[in-house]
Amino acid sequence: MPDPVALFATVVLLFPMGYFLLAAPAFLLVSLDIPPVTQLLRGMFSSYFLMVAIAGAVGTVAVALTGRLFVALAIALIAAFAVWTRRWFLQRWDAQLQARDAGDAEAVRRLRRLHWGGMLCNAVELAVILISIPYVVLTPA
Template sequence: MPPDALALYATVILLLPMACFFLSSPTFLLVGLEIPEVTQLLRGLFNGYFIVMCVAGVASAVAYVISGRPVFAVGALAVAAVAVMARRWFLQHMDVELQARAAGEAAAVPRLRALHLKGMLLNGILLATVIANVPLVV
């Protein structure tokens, strides 16, 4: 396999989970986060997204190294590291807000919405960064 093709595949590996999250997360803007099932689904989406991004970052880094692009491998590992740290941060904060909402705190729902928007923003930044680097990969 040519190194350019392998590097392009590595980029696609990074882009796919980001694009899926980009398309699926706005649907939660249409429903109220007062509903426990909705927030559990949202928490599961965040958990799964960050796990998949960690795996995709490592897999992409390996592919970039094999294709002879170690700088992009470092970038892919940075994406994986961000995913590991963000997963822990987001899930801890979501759990705190879910407990607060269950205890009847009215301000917990807007804080859950803010966490949701922050997650969308983080994904948008990562997605834009990877897309901006596509011309450099090819």
């Protein structure tokens, strides 16, 4: 029998990940040496990590209240990872923006690598959540 709270928590987590999965590749078509483009991409990454953290926190509380502590812990780990990754990622992004603006020609390549890394991180998280849906959503017997 499906657990509606765990299903809700999973779907709420999937929304920001799905949006990011569709939106981030569009930035592969533009150069990252254009300041407005990099600022927009930075904002998108920042919002993505923040939304995953918020969705994870809400999902953790909702699932914990139903007594499924292992599932709640797994969702809490996703939220904690998003909080940590957001800080780590934005610090490196800002450092590369400063390097690019100071004339470092390799900074654009490093920004692109960060972009690819962020997309890969999202894809892995999304795959893990999708694979775990049958195990998370079913109520234990």
